[in-house]
Amino acid sequence: MGGSDSSAGETQSREWAWPSPAQGNASFEHLSILASDIFDASSVLLVLEDADRLWVSPGSDLKLTACISTLLCRLVIDGNAPRLIEDTLDPPVSEEDFPLDQIPQVRFLAGYPLYLQGSRPVGALCLLDDTPRKFDDRAWRLLRGLTQQAEELLRLHAQCRQKAQEQARSRKLSSLYYNVFDSCREPIYVRNRSGSFLAANRASYALMDEKTENLPEQVRLSDYFPKEVVERLEQGEREVIEHHESRSVLLPPIKNCQFEITISPLIDELGDVRGVVSVAHDITEEHRQALLLKVLHQGITDYQALMSGERLWDFLLQALRKLTLSDYGLIGEVIDQQGTPSLRIHAITDLIWDEESRQLMQGLRSGDVLLSNPESLLGRVFAQGETVMSDDLYSRPKQGGFPPNNPRLHNYLGVPIYDGETLIGMYGIANGHQGYDEALLERLKPFTATCALLINLYRQFAEREQVMQELAYARDEAERASQAKSEFLSGMSHEFRTPLNAILGFAQLLLNSRRSPLDERQRRQVAHVEKSGHHLLNLINEVLDLSQIEAGRLQLSLEAVSLQVVIQDVVETLSAAAYQGDVTIKFDECTEDLRVRADYTRLKQVLLNLLSNAIKYNSRPGHVHIHCRPRQETLRVIVSDTGPGIPKDRHAELFQPFSRLGAEHGAIEGTGIGLSLTKKLVERMAGTIGVESVKGRGSQFWFELPLALESKTVSGISRGSKRTALHSHAQRRWQVLHIEDNPANQRLMEDIFIDYPMLELHGAASAEAGMELLKNQPIDLILMDIHLPGIDGYQALNRLRQESRFTDLPIIGLSADAMQRDAYRDTATEFTDFLTKPLDITALIDAISKTLPESVARS
Missing domain, CATH: 3.30.450.40 (GAF domain)
Structure with missing residues (x-):
């Protein structure tokens, strides 16, 4: 050990x-x-x-x-x-x-x-x-x-x-429990199922005027209490034993004191009910005053909790019965039914004697049954606004009648509830053990005022719930409309991009053809076709970008971006357009490598939009000036022009979608989406954007982005970098499978591959046909369209990846739906690469060159 x-x-x-x-x-x-x-x-x-x-x-x-x-x-x-x-x-x-x-x-x-x-x-x-x-x-x-x-x-x-210690502790605890039980001020007694006393504390002996502390085994409650008290106690005990649930019973007065007794089941170690444990609570006048204050305070301070648990009205009714020592009661709200006042019951004591009365009570509690008789004892209160007090109900000619077997009512008090001069509710009580008088009515005024306040709060709460439901419905409708819009735009994108793929693809082939070069006139004509196609593509892209931002689906990659590199890239891109428009661009290069936290592509898009607008809407000749202003934690970029300027009262319209401030009637093309999209992109990158312009003095558009703290700078694709290119290989030809159902796009891909003899193209009009071809034809690369008849490109990708021989086969996805680019990134199985139609032929060849095995030579 x-x-x-x-x-x-x-x-x-x-x-x-x-x-x-x-x-x-x-x-x-x-x-x-x-x-x-x-x-x-x-x-x-x-x-x-x-x-x-x-x-x-x-x-x-x-x-x-x-x-x-x-x-x-x-x-x-x-x-x-x-x-x-x-x-x-x-x-x-x-x-x-x-x-x-x-x-x-x-x-x-x-x-x-x-x-x-x-x-x-x-x-x-x-x-x-x-x-x-x-x-x-x-x-x-x-x-x-x-x-x-x-x-x-x-x-x-x-x-x-x-064991000895446990027994000693048990004896000590038993003694402690007994001392607590016996010294309690409130009467407590225990009786078995047959009604024999098992135990009682001193307070119980004092209430029964019993001198000895050993009650005879066969003692009866009737030996000590009035008949109505005994009946109420024994009925409560029977219900507790039958239902195994605690009950509270309001007793008639005993020795000028009012008691409410809580009866609970006495359960043994086997879970059987052996009898009852009863605790009597003194609720005489002094206690009722304290209870009233407690009710008023809790009803107001715990209103939200009571309402959320639907316990408010039952709480008030229970308090009212305690305060007035009444057997029965109700609280209701007055509502207008086509000009006629009716009473909707919010809480009511059970008055059930048969199945019909049970159904009536259920209807009253649920609000499906309204009371509208203005001549009844209740109607005189909720319809006429009277305070009704009576000790002799059955002799009154206008009591409204009582159904057969209705429990007998000894007295009744009905009190209207006013909000100012407007009758908004009532409460009624019956069978008060000490009767009803003007003094009680006076004491109940704070309770009545609290009921008025709570009914108003209840109505406001109900109205707010209704408004919230309507807002939720409107939100759901807006989300459905947004989804429908996104689906429409996705479909529109696909329908536009599919023919644009052929238009721009063949235009690129014609302009760059080495086998059949065009003459100058033809090149100019085809260039116009390509330019118009790109213009249409830009319009589609702007609409889709705006839709994605509004739907919260635009994905950004925020990094430290060199602003000077982005501006130089944009200036070079638009230099030809500026030259044609007789506009001079001036860029004050930053004295240091200022970096902002942004998405490179979207930042470039912002600058392209602002600079292209400055060129398009400038005077002829004109000037554009780009400069930067570092601030404490941000960097401001300003694009100034010498155009006609914008009236100050129309500045707010500039960033609204489809608003062109009257330019739509001129010769300058546009949709009015660019500035709206630019604003949303800047804000998504935690920036701000604005304009300063005076009519006739040009405009200054500016935006600010947070300065980047990272040392690593993302500068984008460097200018002048060499593109990868495919070259002939002496040993073999690479087999490429193109799965596409559109005939024009099939023909376009065939014409593209003519210039690349090292690539042999195989076509399939569906994914099923392509997978059938793969059984007999070795393939090095698949170009997979997404929208296909039968199974789509994603489903085909998943099926191929499940087969071991195709696990590493390069598959490039092609889609005319620009939104699919983000969708494919979220899938568990990804494409090797993904290109959006209309295809850029150079980008396509680059993707093929990078994807094929390393034995393909590149420069």
Whole structure:
């Protein structure tokens, strides 16, 4: 057995209760005697650590002190293992192993540690002799058996002690509970199912004027309380026993005191109801005043919580019955039904005597049944605004009649609830145990005023809920409209881009054809076709970008971007347009490499929009000036022009979609989307945008973006970088499968591949046909259209990736739907690359060159 630290031993000794001398002396003395007889030892020691307990076999030949005996046993305890010294002098034992000089009379020692729960010994059983001895395996087994008996004795003593402590605690708790029960000011009693008293506290004896605290077993409630009190109590007890639920019962007055008694089921350990436990609460006048204040405070401060749990009106009705000691009550709201006042019940006490009355109560509670008779006892209150108080209901000619078997009503009070001069509700109570009078009506005024406030709050709450529902419906409609718009734009994008793919593709082929070059006139004509196609494509892109931003689906990659690089790139892109428009562009290069946190592509788009507008709407000749102004945490970029300017009262229209401020009637092309899109892009990059312009003095458009703190600069594609190109390969031709259902696009791809003899094109009009072709034709690359008849490009991609031989096959996705570029990135299985139609032929060849195996030469 391994040793352990002292902390473990300390914990163990605290967990186990050592036997007291009275508990353990006899048992352990018998054990030590047995050990002495078995081994014929001079002395047997049994020591318990940290407990000052030592047992020595009687008649020991060795005269050892308690200190020496404990010291010998500690040799075993501290070693945490059985210990044997057959002869302390042969060979001589070291002082550390055995204190020979202190106990020379001991020549033999055999000891075994005692364990309980842990690995740390809690004591030891040792055999001593004054002559050397041999100790064989049988002796060890016997010693271990005796040690286990000692350990079992320790466990039994600990269990007995623990049980005794638990019993003592239980007696102490029982005494405490009884003292609490007996000293409680409120009467508490316990009765079994047959009605016999099992227990009662002093307050109960005092209420019954019983001097003794031992009620006779057959005592009856009728011996102490009036008949109506006993009937109410016994009825409540029967309901609690039947339904296994607590009930509150309002009792008629007892000794000029009013009590509400809470009756709960008395449940035994098997879950059976043995009887009831009843607690009586004194709710006389002083208590009712405190209750009124509590009701008013809670009704107002906890209004939201009460409303959310639909407990407000039941809470108020319960409080009203307590305040007035009434058996029945209701609270309702006056509503207008085509000019006729009606009462909608919010809370009502059960008045059920048959199935028809039950259905009526359900209808009243749900609001499906309204009360409208103005001549009834209720109608005179909610329709005519009277306060009705009566102690003789059945003799009044206009009480409205009572149904057969209706519980008899002894008295009645109906109180209207006004908001200013407007009647908004009422409450009614009946069978008040102390009757109703003007003094009670006066005391109820704060309650009535609170009801008026809460009814108004309830109406506002209901109106707000209605508005929230209408807003939610409008939001859902807007989301559905946005989804429909996105689907429409996606479809429109596909329908426009598909023919544009052919138009721009063939225009690029004609302009760049090396086999059949065009003459100057033809090149000019085809250039106009290409320019118009790109103009239409730009319009489509702007509409789609604006839609994606509004739908919150535009993805941005915010990085540290060098502003100077982006501006130079944009200026070079638009330099030809500026030259044709007789506009000079001036760019004040930044004195330092200023960087902003932005998406490179979208920042370039912002600058392209602002600079192209400055060129288009400028005077002839004109000037455009671009410069930067660093601020504390942002950088402002200003694009100034020498155009006609914009009236100040129309500045707000500039960034509205499709607003061109009258330019739509001129010769300059545009949709009015560019500035609106620019503003949204800047704001998505945490920036701001604005304009300063005076009519006749030009315009200054500016935007600000946060300065970037990162040291790494993203500068985009460097100008003049070489594009990859495909070259002929002497060994083989690369097999490319083009899956496309549009005949014009099929023909375009065939014409593109004519200029690249190292690529052999195979066509398929559907994904199914393409996958069938793959069974017999080795393919190096697939160009996959997304919108296909049958299974689409995504489904085809997933099927191919599930086959091991196509896991690494390059597949480039092609789509006329620009929104698909972002969609494909979110799929678990991705394309090798993705190109949007209309295809840029150079970009297509670059993608093919990068995708094919490394054996294709590139420059």
